[in-house]
Structures are given as structure tokens and as C-alpha cells.
Amino acid sequence: xxxxxxxxxxxxxxxxxxxxxxxxxxxxxxxxxxxxxxxxxxxxxxxxxxxxxxxxxxxxxxxxxxxxxxxxxxxxxxxxxxxxxxxxxxxxxxxxxxxxxxxxxxxxxxxxxxxxxxxxxxxxxxxxxxxxxxxxxxxxxxxxxxxxxxxxxxxxxxxxxxxxxxxxxxxxxxxxxxxxxxxxxxxxxxxxxxxxxxxxxxxxxxxxxxxxxxxxxxxxxxxxxxxxxxxxxxxxxxxxxxxxxxxxxxxxxxxxxxxxxxxxxxxxxxxxxxxxxxxxxxxxxxxxxxxxxxxxxxxxxxxxxxxxxxxxxxxxxxxxxxxxxxxxxxxxxxxxxxxxxxxxxxxxxxxxxxxxxxxxxxxxxxxxxxxxxxxxxxxxxxxxxxxxxxxxxxxxxxxxxxxxxxxxxxxxxxxxxxxxxxxxxxxxxxxxxxxxxxxxxxxxxxxxxxxxxxxxxxxxxxxxxxxxxxxxxxxxxxxxxxxxxxxxxxxxxxxxxxxxxxxxxxxxxxxxxxxxxxxxxxxxxxxxxxxxxxxxxxxxxxxxxxxxxxxxxxxxxxxxxxxxxxxxxxxxxxxxxxxxxxxxxxxxxxxxxxxxxxxxxxxxxxxxxxxxxxxxxxxxxxxxxxxxxxxxxxxxxxxxxxxxxxxxxxxxxxxxxxxxxxxxxxxxxxxxxxxxxxxxxxxxxxxxxxxxxxxxxxxxxxxxxxxxxxxxxxxxxxxxxxxxxxxxxxxxxxxxxxxxxxxxxxxxxxxxxxxxxxxxxxxxxxxxxxxxxxxxxxxxxxxxxxxxxxxxxxx
Amino acid sequence: xxxxxxxxxxxxxxxxxxxxxxxxxxxxxxxxxxxxxxxxxxxxxxxxxxxxxxxxxxxxxxxxxxxxxxxxxxxxxxxxxxxxxxxxxxxxxxxxxxxxxxxxxxxxxxxxxxxxxxxxxxxxxxxxxxxxxxxxxxxxxxxxxxxxxxxxxxxxxxxxxx
Numbered sequence: 034x035x036x037x038x039x040x041x042x043x044x045x046x047x048x049x050x051x052x053x054x055x056x057x058x059x060x061x062x063x064x065x066x067x068x069x070x071x072x073x074x075x076x077x078x079x080x081x082x083x084x085x086x087x088x089x090x091x092x093x094x095x096x097x098x099x100x101x102x103x104x105x106x107x108x109x110x111x112x113x114x115x116x117x118x119x120x121x122x123x124x125x126x127x128x129x130x131x132x133x134x135x136x137x138x139x140x141x142x143x144x145x146x147x148x149x150x151x152x153x154x155x156x157x158x159x160x161x162x163x164x165x166x167x168x169x170x171x172x173x174x175x176x177x178x179x180x181x182x183x184x185x186x187x188x189x190x191x192x193x194x195x196x197x198x199x200x201x202x203x204x205x206x207x208x209x210x211x212x213x214x215x216x217x218x219x220x221x222x223x224x225x226x227x228x229x230x231x232x233x234x235x236x237x238x239x240x241x242x243x244x245x246x247x248x249x250x251x252x253x254x255x256x257x258x259x260x261x262x263x264x265x266x267x268x269x270x271x272x273x274x275x276x277x278x279x280x281x282x283x284x285x286x287x288x289x290x291x292x293x294x295x296x297x298x299x300x301x302x303x304x305x306x307x308x309x310x311x312x313x314x315x316x317x318x319x320x321x322x323x324x325x326x327x328x329x330x331x332x333x334x335x336x337x338x339x340x341x342x343x344x345x346x347x348x349x350x351x352x353x354x355x356x357x358x359x360x361x362x363x364x365x366x367x368x369x370x371x372x373x374x375x376x377x378x379x380x381x382x383x384x385x386x387x388x389x390x391x392x393x394x395x396x397x398x399x400x401x402x403x404x405x406x407x408x409x410x411x412x413x414x415x416x417x418x419x420x421x422x423x424x425x426x427x428x429x430x431x432x433x434x435x436x437x438x439x440x441x442x443x444x445x446x447x448x449x450x451x452x453x454x455x456x457x458x459x460x461x462x463x464x465x466x467x468x469x470x471x472x473x474x475x476x477x478x479x480x481x482x483x484x485x486x487x488x489x490x491x492x493x494x495x496x497x498x499x500x501x502x503x504x505x506x507x508x509x510x511x512x513x514x515x516x517x518x519x520x521x522x523x524x525x526x527x528x529x530x531x532x533x534x535x536x537x538x539x540x541x542x543x544x545x546x547x548x549x550x551x552x553x554x555x556x557x558x559x560x561x562x563x564x565x566x567x568x569x570x571x572x573x574x575x576x577x578x579x580x581x582x583x584x585x586x587x588x589x590x591x592x593x594x595x596x597x598x599x600x601x602x603x604x605x606x607x608x609x610x611x612x613x614x615x616x617x618x619x620x621x622x623x624x625x626x627x628x629x630x631x632x633x634x635x636x637x638x639x640x641x642x643x644x645x646x647x648x649x650x651x652x653x654x655x656x657x658x659x660x661x662x663x664x665x666x667x668x669x670x671x672x673x674x675x676x677x678x679x680x681x682x683x684x685x686x687x688x689x690x691x692x693x694x695x696x697x698x699x700x701x702x703x704x705x706x707x708x709x710x711x712x713x714x715x716x717x718x719x720x721x722x723x724x725x726x727x728x729x730x731x732x733x734x735x736x737x738x739x740x741x742x743x744x745x746x747x748x749x750x751x752x753x754x755x756x757x758x759x760x761x762x763x764x765x766x767x768x769x770x771x772x773x774x775x776x777x778x779x780x781x782x783x784x785x786x787x788x789x790x791x792x793x794x795x796x797x798x799x800x801x802x803x804x805x806x807x808x809x810x811x812x813x814x815x816x817x818x819x820x821x822x823x824x825x826x827x828x
Numbered sequence: 829x830x831x832x833x834x835x836x837x838x839x840x841x842x843x844x845x846x847x848x849x850x851x852x853x854x855x856x857x858x859x860x861x862x863x864x865x866x867x868x869x870x871x872x873x874x875x876x877x878x879x880x881x882x883x884x885x886x887x888x889x890x891x892x893x894x895x896x897x898x899x900x901x902x903x904x905x906x907x908x909x910x911x912x913x914x915x916x917x918x919x920x921x922x923x924x925x926x927x928x929x930x931x932x933x934x935x936x937x938x939x940x941x942x943x944x945x946x947x948x949x950x951x952x953x954x955x956x957x958x959x960x961x962x963x964x965x966x967x968x969x970x971x972x973x974x975x976x977x978x979x980x981x982x983x984x985x986x987x988x989x990x
Contacts, residue, residue: 055923055924055926056923056926059923059928059931060919060923062928062930062931062934063910063919063922063923063928063931063934063938064866064906064907064910064919065864065865065866065867065868065905065906065907065910065934065935066866066907066910067866067931069865069868069932071859071865071869072859072865074863105829105830160860162849162851162852235966236964236966237930237966238868238870238876238878238930238932238933238964238965238966239868239870239930239932240870287930287931288930289868289930289931289932290929290930290932290966290967291930292966321872322870322871322872322873322876543929543930544928544929544930544931544967545929545967546926546929713925713926714926717926717929717968717969717972720968720969720971720972721929721966721967721968721969722969723969724968724969724970725966725969747871747873747875748870748871748873748875748876748964749873749875753964753966754969754970755960755961755962755963755964755970756956756957756958756960756961756963756965756970756973756974757954757957757958757960757961759957759969759970759971761953761971762969762971785969
């Protein structure tokens with residue numbers, strides 16, 4: 034091994050890259066000794082509960098707070114108009130989503146409520162129970178307005194306009210066309226399908242939580258937040274509360290699940306922070322489960338008409354989609370509610386060679402819970418539409434669905450290349466991944482078993498879904514549109530006085546294992562044992578500036594910053610060591626926490642001794658030398674706007690054609706996220722993501738009535754995947770590192786969710802195919818399956 | 829004023845005498861009254877299992893029991909079960925198998941797993957999944973949890989056999 038190659042992160046001796054080491058910092062969680070926001074109690078802390086609109090759309094005529102103020106323990110009752118003097122409204126638009134419009138949104142609604150559950154008054158009290166008592170005593174005089182509920186009718190002339198200032202209920206639209214779509218549709222076999230994707234939501238087990246503490250004397254605000262993006266929130270709190278950004282500190286300690294749900298600026302959370310400024314004391318807001326369903330962002334809610342043209346020999350010749358999505362009454366701040374629709378336009382069909390593509394999306398306002406980015410944003414929809422069309426097209430021409438995919442997937446040797454929409458693909462492995470999947474699942478064996486069991490009246494189905502996933506976004510995702518959301522991230526490494534390494538970074542941990550990844554990369558890059566690295570994340574006063582964890586960016590971007598910071602700290606340490614040992618630093622290395630001779634690994638001195646000399650006996654070092662044992666490096670992807678990854682999944686299930694129940698038998702996933710830093714953590718990200726995707730495909734649906742009332746807003750009524758119904762999931766990897774970074778890691782956190790709904794839905798349709806039944810409505814409930822079979826009529 | 833009730837109970841082996849609001853749930857009392865914050869609140873309607881604690885030896889939903897109902901009872905929380913070492917093998921295996929991500933469901937799942945293994949030392953994977961059907965985990969997809977419990981069941985049987 035050459036000296037040069039020893040400096041490359043993937044060639045380091047005693048590397049932790051690629052090893053399934055257990056996560057640091059989780060023993061406390063195993064003992065119930067974590068620190069989630071609700072576990073924190075501050076002196077003079079009070080609690081807020083919100084009066085929420087019982088109507089989907091209603092004008093606030095008057096609010097009577099007299100009785101509420103007299104309730105025991107109540108400290109203040111605050112209306113939207115009163116709070117507006119402390120917190121300015123915001124508008125969730127981005128300039129690169131040209132034409133996207135929205136209405137200014139207040140922390141507490143001022144004139145009218147635009148969804149059932151929007152906060153219209155706040156009651157602050159000594160305890161949460163007392164605040165809720167007070168909220169029940171607030172009397173609101175309402176004038177009901179006609180709600181816009183059905184997105185299909187949101188643009189009709191007779192439908193009321195939610196925000197009159199905007200002129201209509203159209204938030205945004207985008208059309209795209211490439212190649213010769215019409216010729217393909219007029220000359221090939223065409224499948225024409227309508228897909229629907231119900232609203233669902235994140236159901237993080239820890240509900241949204243925030244604790245704000247305002248120190249009036251210094252105008253300093255400290256916010257403990259159950260969130261993913263502390264620096265983004267620092268900017269938002271400072272901007273809308275009129276504070277200096279450097280006087281706002283956002284701390285994210287343990288976060289009980291996020292999945293994109295906790296990366297948005299929520300009105301009620303802004304209100305809690307503004308109340309802390311107003312009342313000059315700590316204010317805590319913990320959403321209860323019922324208000325989570327009514328106030329956490331919802332996701333999806335798309336209806337897509339989609340067509341595919343296929344030649345008789347199985348070549349996909351054209352794809353066309355027409356998407357409609359309802360986003361609630363506001364585009365959510367600061368990421369907007371246009372991104373999911375934009376992703377669907379960008380991603381549909383992009384794993385295939387077909388160049389003829391036409392897409393339209395319309396994003397409309399409605400009086401439901403605001404819709405925004407949730408795990409895998411747009412990917413599950415683009416994948417389910419694309420892969421549903423492929424299966425339908427394969428059936429239409431009598432070809433095996435796998436054969437159609439093998440024929441049309443972009444070949445592994447044709448990179449770099451571009452999708453019709455202009456997305457750049459550095460290097461993907463669709464063909465190798467599919468091949469690996471087929472071996473893993475024994476595709477031919479399953480087809481034989483399917484045929485054999487069908488003779489006994491058992492309806493088994495196989496569903497395949499190939500997909501791409503957007504990870505490691507550059508500033509082209511949000512920054513270019515004007516959002517103050519950092520695409521770059523930093524890592525600072527500091528040698529402590531005993532020779533251990535303290536790692537701080539702007540990426541954050543919500544359970545996915547960010548701290549483990551940062552520790553593994555740091556230990557490898559510096560050359561210390563893993564247990565000599567301490568990782569500290571989630572504190573704007575402490576960490577380098579960065580974006581946080583979302584869009585599968587923590588490992589790829591935070592990890593690369595750690596690589597470069599680690600190399601810099603190693604050089605700094607070796608510079609001191611060179612003086613102490615009177616050796617050429619270039620001939621020394623650090624391994625297992627000790628300075629050794631590069632050539633033969635001979636032990637020279639421990640890092641504890643280097644630290645002791647540098648920190649306590651600097652008098653023994655040359656007068657013209659100053660040791661620096663702290664290094665910061667930042668990283669943002671430069672060559673490609675996004676590091677696209679690819680994967681393929683398969684579902685094997687049984688449909689009971691008498692009850693419509695689906696039994697999941699097995700699920701497989703082959704994932705290519707580039708360099709795998711911790712295989713077990715990646716596998717568990719994939720598994721958890723797959724199960725969220727299964728939830729979307731089979732169970733999860735926010736049901737509304739015609740007045741815009743949420744009908745199933747509790748965990749008794751809203752179905753989530755539970756242990757008994759979930760299958761075992763086999764995960765395998767192909768590794769195609771990105772050359773954009775030395776580490777080569779791409780994201781993996783959303784792939785499971787991106788592919789699972791398509792795989793499950795294709796498997797259901799595969800099972801039903803002999804019965805000439807088909808459905809494209811997510812979730813595929815027993816009722817919908819029986820309706821597809823003509824046994825019942827869907828209500 | 830809010831009606832208060834005097835209760836006396838044992839929490840993690842320590843005697844507690846205290847006035848509690850009549851309407852306060854057991855999990856709220858443990859969290860806010862005693863600052864034992866390891867029992868988590870996920871739904872407050874008995875669905876998610878995050879607030880699972882032991883009441884006189886049986887696991888219960890801390891959100892469906894009033895603190896007043898625990899008068900005279902023995903209550904054990906994740907903190908107590910951690911300190912007495914009875915969960916140590918489960919905790920270690922959950923750690924190495926990465927059977928937790930955000931950790932919010934974990935205390936409830938550990939106490940539930942301990943109850944399963946006490947009543948059925950050799951559960952099948954299907955039995956493990958069914959026993960966990962009242963514990964919601966949004967992060968893991970459950971497989972790692974099932975793996976970890978299965979593995980502890982095997983090692984505990986091995987320890988008994990030897």
C-alpha cells in the first residue's frame with residue numbers, strides 16, 4: 034500500500050467504514066433516560082393548549098376569553114391578532130417553483146380558520162391540563178364558510194375561493210414535454226390508468242414538541258425542539274420574531290421520530306415561541322395525538338391519470354402523466370407544498386431509457402390539513418405510477434413484467450446520462466440490482482409456486498418495483514429558490530486533553546444513526562478507536578452551520594465533512610508528533626489512537642501524550658510553532674445537483690379473494706446507496722422505510738367527509754403497520770459510490786418508502802390478474818379489493 | 829380547586845406518599861410528579877404502548893390507569909427495570925441488533941418483551957409479532973425487534989439448560 038493511498042478514507046487501516054458497529058449514545062434510550070423535549074422542565078415554565086377550529090372553513094366573528102381567563106392556573110389567553118404583534122406571518126413559496134403562490138399564514142389564525150384543527154386562540158397555564166380546561170372555556174363565534182374539500186372540484190367556477198386575494202384555488206402548475214409523445218401513442222399498444230394516493234401522515238411516536246425560553250434582558254431565545262433542522266429553525270424564529278439570529282439558540286436533543294414531519298415551520302410551534310417572548314417565560318407545547326392528526330402535515334393526496342405506449346417487442350415508447358394534488362389551505366413554510374408534485378414530474382419513468390415524456394401537475398388549495406414533504410417526497414407516487422404502468426403494459430402485450438424491465442432499464446454502462454427532464458445520473462446500477470433481486474427472491478421458483486397454488490384457489494402475487502431516489506441535494510433543491518436552508522454542512526473535530534476526539538456537526542440525529550456514521554467516519558479518518566470519539570449534534574450554539582438531516586443527506590454530506598475534518602486533524606496531530614518525535618510527519622500515521630511509523634506500523638507515542646504536551650507543556654515545543662488541534666471542514670456536492678441512487682424491491686403476498694385481506698409473505702430490497710458506512714444501519718433504514726411504504730399501500734388514509742371533517746384522527750381509527758402484519762424483509766446491496774465525494778456515500782433513508790407501495794400494489798394486481806380485476810387506489814383496503822373484484826360497491 | 833387524592837404506593841421499590849389530582853393518569857404522575865420520564869406518552873388512548881409500565885407485576889398502559897388507582901400498588905418503570913439488571917440482556921441485544929432507532933417506543937417494548945419471555949420462554953417469530961401487536965414502532969419496521977427478542981429467548985433457554 035502506498036503512502037498516498039493510506040490517506041484516502043476508503044483505504045485507511047483499521048477502518049470502521051463498512052462495519053456494523055452498534056450506535057453510540059443509545060444506551061440512555063434503552064434505559065428510558067433519553068431527553069425528549071417533554072422530559073425537560075425549566076423554572077417558571079408554563080404550558081400552552083390551543084383552541085382549534087371545529088370547522089374546515091369558517092370566519093372568526095368574535096372570541097370571548099372572559100371565562101377562560103378565570104380558570105384555575107390560567108396565565109394568559111391570546112388570540113391571533115394579539116400574537117401577530119410578536120410574530121410576523123410567512124408565505125411558503127420558492128422562486129424556482131415559478132408561479133407558486135400562497136397566502137400569508139399567521140402563528141394563530143386571525144380572521145378565519147382554513148382547516149379543521151387550525152389554532153385560533155392559545156391558552157397558557159401552569160399545567161397542560163389547566164390549559165386544556167381554559168381552552169374549553171374560550172367561546173368563539175363562528176360563521177361557517179363553504180369548504181373546498183374535493184380537490185377535483187377545487188378549480189370549478191362554482192367552488193368558493195379560499196384566499197380571495199389569490200384569485201383562485203390554483204397554487205401552482207407545471208407542464209413538461211420531451212420527445213415525440215403523440216406519435217408513440219398513436220402507433221403502439223397503450224395502457225391508460227388512473228392512480229390515486231390517499232392522504233396519510235407521519236405518526237411519529239413522539240408527537241411534535243417545542244419548549245421556548247426567552248431571556249428578555251439580553252433578548253436571547255433558547256428553543257428546545259423536536260426537529261430535524263436546527264439552523265433552519267434558528268433563522269425562521271429570528272426572522273419572524275424580530276430577533277438577532279445569533280441570539281437564537283435551537284437545541285434538538287433526542288427526537289422521537291421525524292421522517293420529514295418535523296422539518297417544517299408549524300404555526301402552533303411558532304405561536305408557542307412567540308408566547309414565550311410575549312410572556313417572558315418558558316412556554317412548552319406538546320401536541321397530543323388527536324391534535325397531531327389535525328396539525329402535523331399530511332402527505333401525498335394525488336390523483337394521476339397515466340398512460341404508457343409500448344411496442345409489441347416490449348420497448349416503452351412514451352409515458353404521460355396528468356397529476357392533481359390537494360395541499361390544504363397554505364403552501365407550507367419554508368419548503369413549500371409544491372416540491373412533491375415537482376418531484377413526481379421529475380422522477381416518473383426516469384429509470385427507463387424512454388425519451389418521450391409528457392407531464393402536467395396542478396397543485397390546488399383545499400380546506401384540509403396542510404400537505405408537505407414526508408419521507409420519500411414524491412418518490413412513492415412516481416414509482417407506483419411508473420411501475421404500475423409497466424406491469425399493465427407487460428400484461429397488455431403478453432410479456433413477463435421482469436423481461437420488460439430488463440429491456441427498458443437504463444444499462445449500467447451508459448452513465449453519465451440524463452433523464453428527459455434533465456436530471457443528471459452519475460452512475461446507477463439498475464440492471465445489476467434487478468439481477469441480484471431476482472436471485473435473492475428466486476423469481477422463477479416463486480412464479481412456479483404461484484401457478485401451483487392457484488390451482489388450489491390461492492391467489493399469490495409477485496410485485497416488482499424499480500426506482501431512483503434523490504439524495505445529497507445541493508443548493509439546487511431549496512437554496513436556489515430563496516429558502517434559507519443550508520445544503521452544505523460542516524464538521525468540527527477537536528482533540529481533547531486525553532487524546533479523544535470530539536465531533537460536532539450540523540447534521541442531526543432522529544434515530545437513523547447519524548451519530549454512528551459520524552463517529553465511524555471520524556474514527557477512521559483520524560485513526561482512533563470508535564470509543565474515543567464523542568459526537569455532539571443538534572445545537573446551533575455548538576455545531577458548525579448546516580442543514581440538518583433530511584433528503585437522505587446526513588451520511589453523504591455530513592460524513593464527507595467528517596472525512597475532510599478528520600484528515601485535517603490527523604495532519605495537525607502529526608505535525609506536533611513530528612516535533613515531539615523529531616520525525617518527518619509525512620512518515621508518521623495515526624492508528625488505533627497512537628502515532629506509528631507509516632511504513633511498518635511501529636508504535637511511537639499515544640495521542641494522550643501528544644495532547645498532554647500540546648495543552649500543558651507547550652513550553653517544550655519550538656517558540657515559532659503553535660499547535661492547532663481542532664479542524665473544521667465543510668462539504669456540499671458540486672459536480673451533481675443531487676446524488677441519485679437506485680434500488681429495486683419485490684413483494685410476495687396472498688390476497689384472500691373472499692375477504693379482500695392481504696397477507697404479506699415476504700419482501701425483498703436491493704439498494705445501491707454507494708459506499709455503505711454501516712451495513713446494519715442501512716438495512717434497518719431500508720426495513721423501516723419499506724414498512725412505512727407498506728402502511729401507505731395497505732392501511733394509512735386520512736379520511737374526510739364532505740364538510741372537510743377528519744373522520745379517523747386517532748390511533749384507534751387510523752391504521753398503521755403493526756408487528757403482527759409485517760413480513761420479514763431481506764435486504765441486499767450493490768455499491769456504486771459517487772465520485773463527488775471521497776467517501777462516496779449516497780443516501781439510503783427514503784429508498785424503502787419510495788419502492789414499497791409500488792411493489793405491494795403490483796403484487797396485489799398480479800394476484801388478481803386471473804380474475805380480470807385491477808386497482809390503482811392507495812391504500813388498497815379490503816373494501817377496495819372486493820370492489821375491484823365486483824363483490825361490493827365502494828362507498 | 830382541583831380535587832386531590834392522597835395515595836401511597838411503591839415505585840421501583842421506593843415508597844411514595846403524595847397528593848395527586850384525581851384526574852391524573854399514572855403515566856402523567858410518573859413523568860411529571862416523580863420525573864421518571866422513561867415512560868413515554870404517544871397517544872393517550874391506549875393504542876401505542878409507549879407508556880407501558882408494570883402494575884403489581886403485570887404490564888399496563890400508563891395512560892389508561894389513573895394515578896389514584898395505583899394506591900397501594902407496586903409500580904415498576906423502565907428506570908427501575910434497568911437498574912435491577914433484569915432487562916440487561918434484552919437491552920444489550922437491542923443495542924447490537926439495532927432494534928431501536930428513535931428510542932421512543934423502546935421502554936414499552938422492552939417491558940412487553942420481558943413479559944412475553946416470562947410467560948413463553950420459547951416463542952415463535954409469529955408469537956413474538958403477535959405479542960408486540962399493541963406496541964407501535966414507526967422507525968424499525970419491527971424485524972430487528974423480533975430478531976432481538978428471539979435471540980434473547982434462545983440465549984436465556986441456553987442459560988437455563990446449562
